Amino acid sequence: MNKFIEGQFDAVVIGAGHAGCESALALARTGKKTAMLTLNLDSIAFMACNPSIGGTAKGQIVREIDALGGEMGINADKALLQIRMLNRGKGAAVQSLRGQEDKNYYHTVMKQTLENTPNLKILQGEAIEILTDESGSKVTGVLTSFGGVLECKAVIVATGVYLNGSVIAGEWKQNSGPNGFQASNGGLTENLIKHGFKVRRFKTGTPARVDARTIDFSVLDIQDGETDIYPFSFLSERVPQKQRPCYLTYTNENTHDIIKANLHRSPLYGGLIKGTGPRYCPSIEDKVVRFSDKERHQLFLEPEGADTNEIYVQGMSTSLPHDVQKAMYRTVKGLENCEIMRYAYAIEYDCIDSLDLYPTLEYKKIEGLYTAGQINGTSGYEEAAAQGLIAGLNASLKMDNKEPLILSRDDGYIGVLIDDLVTKGTNEPYRMMTSRAEYRIVLRQDNPDFRLTEKGRKAGLVTDERYGVYLKRVEEYKKASEEMQITAKPKEVEDLLSKYAYQKPQSGISRADLVRRGIPLSEIIETLGGFEGISKEILDTVEIDAKYSGYLEKGLEQIEKAKRLEQKKIPGDIDYLSIGGLRLEARQKLDKIRPTSLGQASRISGVSPADIAVLMVYLTK
Ligand SMILES: Cc1cc2nc3c(=O)[nH]c(=O)nc-3n(C[C@H](O)[C@H](O)[C@H](O)COP(=O)(O)OP(=O)(O)OC[C@H]3O[C@@H](n4cnc5c(N)ncnc54)[C@H](O)[C@@H]3O)c2cc1C
Numbered sequence: 001m002n003k004f005i006e007g008q009f010d011a012v013v014i015g016a017g018h019a020g021c022e023s024a025l026a027l028a029r030t031g032k033k034t035a036m037l038t039l040n041l042d043s044i045a046f047m048a049c050n051p052s053i054g055g056t057a058k059g060q061i062v063r064e065i066d067a068l069g070g071e072m073g074i075n076a077d078k079a080l081l082q083i084r085m086l087n088r089g090k091g092a093a094v095q096s097l098r099g100q101e102d103k104n105y106y107h108t109v110m111k112q113t114l115e116n117t118p119n120l121k122i123l124q125g126e127a128i129e130i131l132t133d134e135s136g137s138k139v140t141g142v143l144t145s146f147g148g149v150l151e152c153k154a155v156i157v158a159t160g161v162y163l164n165g166s167v168i169a170g171e172w173k174q175n176s177g178p179n180g181f182q183a184s185n186g187g188l189t190e191n192l193i194k195h196g197f198k199v200r201r202f203k204t205g206t207p208a209r210v211d212a213r214t215i216d217f218s219v220l221d222i223q224d225g226e227t228d229i230y231p232f233s234f235l236s237e238r239v240p241q242k243q244r245p246c247y248l249t250y251t252n253e254n255t256h257d258i259i260k261a262n263l264h265r266s267p268l269y270g271g272l273i274k275g276t277g278p279r280y281c282p283s284i285e286d287k288v289v290r291f292s293d294k295e296r297h298q299l300f301l302e303p304e305g306a307d308t309n310e311i312y313v314q315g316m317s318t319s320l321p322h323d324v325q326k327a328m329y330r331t332v333k334g335l336e337n338c339e340i341m342r343y344a345y346a347i348e349y350d351c352i353d354s355l356d357l358y359p360t361l362e363y364k365k366i367e368g369l370y371t372a373g374q375i376n377g378t379s380g381y382e383e384a385a386a387q388g389l390i391a392g393l394n395a396s397l398k399m400d401n402k403e404p405l406i407l408s409r410d411d412g413y414i415g416v417l418i419d420d421l422v423t424k425g426t427n428e429p430y431r432m433m434t435s436r437a438e439y440r441i442v443l444r445q446d447n448p449d450f451r452l453t454e455k456g457r458k459a460g461l462v463t464d465e466r467y468g469v470y471l472k473r474v475e476e477y478k479k480a481s482e483e484m485q486i487t488a489k490p491k492e493v494e495d496l497l498s499k500y501a502y503q504k505p506q507s508g509i510s511r512a513d514l515v516r517r518g519i520p521l522s523e524i525i526e527t528l529g530g531f532e533g534i535s536k537e538i539l540d541t542v543e544i545d546a547k548y549s550g551y552l553e554k555g556l557e558q559i560e561k562a563k564r565l566e567q568k569k570i571p572g573d574i575d576y577l578s579i580g581g582l583r584l585e586a587r588q589k590l591d592k593i594r595p596t597s598l599g600q601a602s603r604i605s606g607v608s609p610a611d612i613a614v615l616m617v618y619l620t621k
Contacts (some may be wrong), residue, residue, distance in 0.1 A: 020157075027156075039184060166349075216336070227241050259324075
């Protein structure tokens with residue numbers, strides 16, 4: 001191979017998926033000369049699976065990315081076809097935005113943003129080697145399959161589902177990335193193994209896309225979006241008032257019979273698929289086998305875009321043979337005459353063990369080498385984008401010898417995500433869920449900027465425009481919170497209280513107490529006035545704060561308690577193997593993961609509270 005210098009950069013990002021895009025923008029926007037490599041410019045920010053952004057817990061992540069100065073929320077608002085708040089009937093801690101996206105337009109807009117970002121060069125090409133200095137402990141560049149060398153001080157590897165990608169449906173198997181895009185099998189995996197990474201095989205699957213002209217929507221339940229709802233980004237004006245619907249349908253006994261009759265041809269059950277799949281995103285054949293008591297499984301028909309007839313059949317991903325797919329999709333109500341435009345398939349790909357990473361997502365064995373996204377064992381656009389943002393920002397901060405950005409579990413879902421990856425690791429594709437976040441009542445959908453925008457500002461990514469919007473919200477929130485404590489005279493609220501079957505109070509009652517009695521803030525304002533110039537969003541937030549004040553107080557107490565352990569830093573060179581009082585399993589686990597704090601140590605599986613007590617005494621001495 002004839003090698004040549006393609007260019008000198010501060011950083012190189014391998015991958016233009018959801019992780020790579022956030023990394024490249026974070027680096028370039030904080031002044032770093034950055035190059036972004038991708039196998040195909042047409043796969044920039046490609047939504048390989050569901051045409052949606054957000055969903056339970058994922059919606060929280062998107063708004064956190066936005067609050068930190070990332071791009072996903074802004075891009076998602078621009079390509080919205082429909083948006084809804086999920087779990088409206090449940091508590092505020094589990095409500096999440098979910099947007100149906102126009103996939104092609106999502107790609108087009110993100111590509112435009114990248115192409116017009118100063119300091120950023122985009123290059124189509126395959127990375128096959130990460131170059132290091134002679135000691136092998138520091139990054140120096142990236143080699144491409146065409147011999148171009150991109151010299152740099154930091155590399156972010158965000159190769160997603162492409163690394164030795166192979167797609168499978170029944171007996172059909174091909175080396176390929178998603179959607180027919182080229183796979184990355186030029187040798188990068190072998191190079192990562194040479195650099196000491198532990199590589200394993202994961203898999204995920206996607207359903208078929210069917211032609212809308214061949215679906216009978218008239219027999220299906222329609223699911224419309226919401227127009228009186230806030231968008232993903234704090235910088236977006238409002239959501240589109242004209243939205244496209246989704247449709248609800250179900251599998252049935254015929255569907256299940258066809259699946260059961262062909263399980264022997266399933267690569268999943270036939271052993272052709274070796275990779276570990278996502279427990280919380282099962283294929284339809286998995287659902288039929290695991291939940292055999294269920295007569296039907298819910299499916300959503302989702303538009304893939306405004307300018308296409310392609311419909312995504314959410315809930316019916318599979319790797320069964322093409323002929324079986326043709327038969328089983330046509331058993332579904334409304335799809336009896338459907339024509340498949342893209343068959344479903346499973347994809348297997350290489351990923352690394354995230355326990356080898358610091359909470360900055362830097363690789364412990366090679367300085368300046370970071371990994372982000374699906375390669376770290378996660379599944380999902382949102383999880384990938386969050387890691388890309390954190391890895392990109394930390395690579396930039398490190399180059400400036402500035403303090404790293406490490407989010408804790410009470411800062412946000414992003415903090416939970418990364419802490420789980422680098423402290424507990426994952427043996428299957430990791431999907432974020434609200435149940436993973438112990439402080440979810442604090443980490444809500446409506447207040448991420450109050451928790452994160454100052455941190456994004458300190459890291460140099462939050463623009464003046466965004467900071468201005470944030471400061472205005474802080475002002476409003478302060479004013480509204482004060483007004484919530486203002487007490488009303490019994491006479492003023494007598495009628496309102498009696499409407500909710502309460503007696504006339506003996507003494508004054510605050511707006512917050514009225515809310516805690518279940519009276520909507522909107523009615524309190526109708527009765528008592530006030531809250532002038534306060535946006536609906538902030539009113540929602542102070543109403544939730546009042547309603548859940550008890551849980552919030554308890555949550556904040558737990559956070560304070562956890563913070564004390566988090567602040568106990570552990571020196572990097574501690575020799576766990578020589579600490580007598582520690583149990584053998586704990587010594588081995590601590591030596592492998594090398595936690596940065598007692599807090600992180602306490603979350604490692606196999607390290608008991610007794611071990612933490614021993615460690616605390618050892619550190620004090
Ligand atoms: C079939 C399928 C089903 C899925 N199902 C789900 C699901 O059910 N739920 C869910 O949440 N998510 C699902 N996903 C996952 C979702 O697509 C990913 O989580 C997300 O795209 C990961 O983002 P990423 O940035 O890590 O990588 P990707 O979006 O995969 O992007 C990787 C990028 O790296 C580039 N690249 C790779 N190797 C090289 C190289 N050597 N040199 C240069 N560039 C390179 C590629 O060109 C691409 O630009 C599915 C994906 C697929 C393909």
